[in-house]
Amino acid sequence: MSDGQPWRKVILDFNNSPEVHGVGAGFDPAEFAATLRAAHVEAVVVVAKDVQGNCYFPSARPGPATWDLLRGQVEACRAANLRVQALYPFAWDEHLAQRHPEWLVMRRDRRTGLPPVGEVPDVSQLCLSHPGLLEVALTHTGEILRQCAVDGMWFDMVNPGPLSVAECYCARCLAEHVRSIRPEVQVTCNTLAVLGSADRVSTVDTIEIEGMATGVWGYGYLPVHARYARTLGRPVYGMPGRFATQWGDYGGLKHPLQLRTELAGIVANGLRCDIGDDPGPALRLDPAVYATIGEAYAEIERIQPYLEGAVPVTEAAILADGPPLTQFGVDGGGAEDGWLADQLAEGLDAFVEGFVRGAGVAGAARLLMERQLQFDIVDLTADFERYRLLVLPELLTVDAGLAARLNRYLDAGGAVLASHGALRVGESAELWPAGLSGRYHGEAEFERPYTSISGPILGDDQRYAGYDFALYEGCARWTVGPGVTVHARLTEPTADPVHLTGYAVPPSGVVSEYATAVQAPGLGALAFPLGRSYLNHGYWIYRELTARLLDGLLPEPLVRTTAPASAEVTLTHQPRTATGPERWIVHLVNHSPLRAPRGRVEFLEDPIPLRDIEIALAADLAVTRAAEVRCGVELPVRRTGDRWCVTVPETRVAATVVFEG
CATH class of the missing domain: 2.60.40 (Immunoglobulin-like)
Structure with a gap:
């Protein structure tokens, strides 16, 4: 059964300095609508206010410049039977940041997002909870809804930072205000596919995942966040871009096959499509851009009868926890080399914890995707007992209550694959699975320990016998009880100072008593941080060990x-x-x-x-x-x-x- 939400949408990014000439000079309503229709677009998001603070509608609270362009775009779309939403960047407004520095987010080191005098601003983040900002946003939203027959409001920047970890939620205020003016209007907030979203998703009608794979997000970002967002009970959109790299990449246009592949991955995960574009100051939709979009959307339109009402079928779930707004890892395989380093340089402990925690989830997801298992990502509020297999990333916090719940799940016939810290009860030395009878004896002494694996690898019993494989992200020291199958044991490096020459310390060749990969009924356990190790290094032996355990835990995948x-x-x-x-x-x-x-x-x-x-x-x-x-x-x-x-x-x-x- 269809929920009535469009499958093929375009979002028009449109940001201009007050000094830009010819804003809107190329806008022709008939051409605008005809270009979108020819590109098989069903819905469009148009900018009501940009990140510079400029308003594209008459306002009692204008920014540095006002161009009356919103109404014409909305009317053109309505006349062509296209759905239309108005984009409003809530917490990013350079005009307000300059005039009201007291509204800015203040970081732990007392800095704000304002650049030194004379330098170009990046993102001058405003505090979501400041009454002044909220009053401006509510005034603008009311003006937009009264002046234009939009189908919905599309709020951007409703999280308290690009990747920061904080506890500030304002989506509820915006949604209630919108519906007090026009109850039928749809509310969308960008980037609700992060931990903590479940408690506020009831305030929105759809969820958007902004994730341009050729920008800072990489190709691992969207499929991972999709698997979490689609469990929250709302239609979800994946947002790639037509750009070769990132937003505002004028002259950069994706190859048609690249865009088609990205859209195929989006709908494969049960999501709808929302392609990002920037028409430039003249507001004329480029024919080459929309020929590329049209080719990709024609294919989606062709298979749409097989997408409507179809829901993902899953057999496994990755169980995630962490601070609110934790994201599940960013590839960093895109166009902005220094971006992640800049984030880490701020020294925010909470950010570092959230990013590393998310990396464990992302690495586990990559392993399951490569095994072609069908899985969701869920948090601790979910009914995870309905899944046949649970995967516990290394930084999952297991307290006594969760440990008891997991043991009951195992007793009822469920299967668990867990790694590193997710096997311990809190900070204790106890390993929670009853079938392991295991103890934690601290971390391996060296940053790079090794593991020796027993039995066949790659179908060969002999080739790897006695070889010590590197564990690049460290390893815990575990002992397990009798009756547990041990697939691999820890090999500590030599302590011979002769070898400390800047290279890695070589293995000693002495296999210890500590297990690194074990199997018990319904359980596979790895003593090293599996997700982060695989995400950061992609070492094939981690995939082989995981495959060996999964074959026993889920022998008959869907x-x-x-x-x-x-x-x-x-x-x-x-x-x-x-x-x-x-x-x-x-x-x-x-x-x-x-x-x-x-x-x-x-x-x-x-x-x-x-x-x-x-x-x-x-x-x-x-x-x-x-x-x-x-x-x-x-x-x-x-x-x-x-x-x-x-x-x-x-x-x-x-x-x-x-x-x-």
């Missing part, structure tokens, strides 16, 4: 494919309706980047096609038809054991494989 680990594989379910059959839909996204220098943008411009990919689906459905609906190809379906199987002949960008019954 979907099996022969696609490589670089492909993203997700599963959604569309219930039977009066007009259509029940469907299980496997989404296959071919993430095939060109080679790029380390830490730089990944370009998805010449993908290597995937050929003859086998898909085996475990679904309780008598399948009568299978098809790859992006290309309109019927697929012969066969029953193998308890699975429905098809072969997809070729996938260049993405495949949407539908099983009907």
Whole structure:
């Protein structure tokens, strides 16, 4: 059943200095609407006020400049049957920051976001709870709603900083004010896909995840945050950009295949699409930009009947906790090299904790994605007992109450994969799983210890026998009780000072009593910080150890494919309706980047096609038809054991494989 929300949206970023000439000079209402319609756009977000403080509507509280452009854009969209929202950046207004420095957020070191005199501002963050700021925002919102027939308000900058960790929530005030004026108007707040969002998501109608993969976010950001946001009970939008790099990248335009791949990943996770654009001061939509957007959105429109009402099907969950507004890791694989370093240089302990905690979640998510398991990310308020498998990242805090709950979950037949600190009860030496009978004996003495793995690796029993694999992010020292299967043990480095020459300290070759990878009924445990280690280093041996444990914990996953680990594989379910059959839909996204220098943008411009990919689906459905609906190809379906199987002949960008019954 459709919820009526559009699938194909565009958001127009539009920021101008008062000194800019020709603002709005290229705006033609008929051309504006026709360009959007030709690009298969269903809805658009237009700027009511920009980050400089300029208003695009007549206001009793004007900024440095006012251009009456909002009304014309809204009327053009309404005439073309396009939905339209008004964008309002709440806590970013350089005009107010200059005139009311007492409204600014003050950091722990007593600095504000104002730059030295004569330098260009970056983000002069205003305090969300300041009465003066709130009064201006409420006045402006009321003026917008009374002057323009917008379908909704789209609030940006409603969190207290780009990545800061704080406890300041103002979305509720804005939502109540909007609905007091026009109850039917939709409210959207940007970036609610962070911890702590569950307690305020009831104030909004939709959630947006701003995550331009070619900017600072990287390609790991959006699929991870999507898996958390989609559990919050609201429609979710993923926001890529048409830019080659980042917002305001004039002249930078994504390759059509790159944008198509990004949108395929968004809808594969059950999200809708909202492409970011910036038309420049003249406010004329560029034909080349909208030809690129149109090609990508035509493909989404073609498969939209298989997206409406379809919900993600999951078998596992990563359990996350942390301070409010914790994000689940940022790749930093984009265009702004010094951005993360600048954040860390502020010395905010809470920020560092939140970022490292989030990195553990992001690394665990990457491992599950590469194993093609179907999973959500949930917090401690969730009913996590409904999942077949729980993954506990290394910094999850397990108190006595949660430990008891997890043991009950294991006793009821659930499975747990946990690493490092998530096995301890608080700060004690006790390991909570009853089946381990384990103790914590502190951390390994050296920053880089090693582990020796028993049994076959990569199908070879002998090649790696006695080899000591590096644990780049350290390791705990555990002992476990009898009856527990130990897959690997800790090898401490040599303490010989001759080797302390600036290189890593080599292993001693002496295998200790401490276990680093163990398995008990329903439980897989790793003594090193698995998520952060894999996110930061991508070392294949961590993936191999995880695969060994997962094969025992979840031997019959929902979907099996022969696609490589670089492909993203997700599963959604569309219930039977009066007009259509029940469907299980496997989404296959071919993430095939060109080679790029380390830490730089990944370009998805010449993908290597995937050929003859086998898909085996475990679904309780008598399948009568299978098809790859992006290309309109019927697929012969066969029953193998308890699975429905098809072969997809070729996938260049993405495949949407539908099983009907």
